[in-house]
Amino acid sequence: MFVDAHFHTNVYERWEGTLEVALSIMRKHRIYALSATTDLDSYKSTLEIAKKSKFVIPCFGLHPQVALDYIDKLDSLKDHFEQAVAYSEIGLDRYHLKDESQYPAQEKLLEHFFTFAQKQNKLVVLHLDGAEEIGLEMIRNFSLKKVIVHGYKGSIQTLKEMIDYGCYFSVGGNIIMDKFKPVIEQEDWD
Numbered sequence: 001m002f003v004d005a006h007f008h009t010n011v012y013e014r015w016e017g018t019l020e021v022a023l024s025i026m027r028k029h030r031i032y033a034l035s036a037t038t039d040l041d042s043y044k045s046t047l048e049i050a051k052k053s054k055f056v057i058p059c060f061g062l063h064p065q066v067a068l069d070y071i072d073k074l075d076s077l078k079d080h081f082e083q084a085v086a087y088s089e090i091g092l093d094r095y096h097l098k099d100e101s102q103y104p105a106q107e108k109l110l111e112h113f114f115t116f117a118q119k120q121n122k123l124v125v126l127h128l129d130g131a132e133e134i135g136l137e138m139i140r141n142f143s144l145k146k147v148i149v150h151g152y153k154g155s156i157q158t159l160k161e162m163i164d165y166g167c168y169f170s171v172g173g174n175i176i177m178d179k180f181k182p183v184i185e186q187e188d189w190d
Helices: 009-014 018-029 040-050 064-070 074-083 100-120 132-142 156-165 174-183
Strands: 002-007 031-035 056-058 086-093 123-129 147-150 168-170
Touching: 002 147, 002 168, 009 018, 009 031, 009 040, 018 031, 031 040, 031 086, 040 056, 040 074, 064 086, 064 100, 074 100, 086 100, 086 132, 100 123, 100 132, 123 132, 132 147, 132 156, 147 156
Parallel strands: 002 031, 031 056, 086 123, 123 147, 147 168
Antiparallel strands: none
């Protein structure tokens, strides 16, 4: 058995036939996927996909880049917060999103997720691009015990502190690509 801690299953719906192939591979190799979602539509789609495969574990998430779209709708999403098995693709983004006026909404949204995670002892899979130190402080403030950070890009010191705290990490291509892209030849991509 394998577990992919950060997988966007619903993305495979974009290309005809690819979702069935992905689900078949997961079934054949017994790969369970914590299926991250980025907005309400992707979560609903992933819930439907999970009905087709026990290997898809749908996680409720609202990507930090859409925080402004949802910050005033949190009460209407209460059922999703309560019923989700885990939360994935939540967090803070200071790396890709440079508009600082959006940062308070991201933090408020993440606090909302953390409140539910703390009460219900749920797993969180975090996107903390460029905000690793703030994320660690929030994890500590909420005393979260089930934390996976994906695509870590922060400092070695913060990484050590996260490890000491008990965080886990998912390793994807993005964690190494920026460093190795200049030395990788085109044929390596094929």
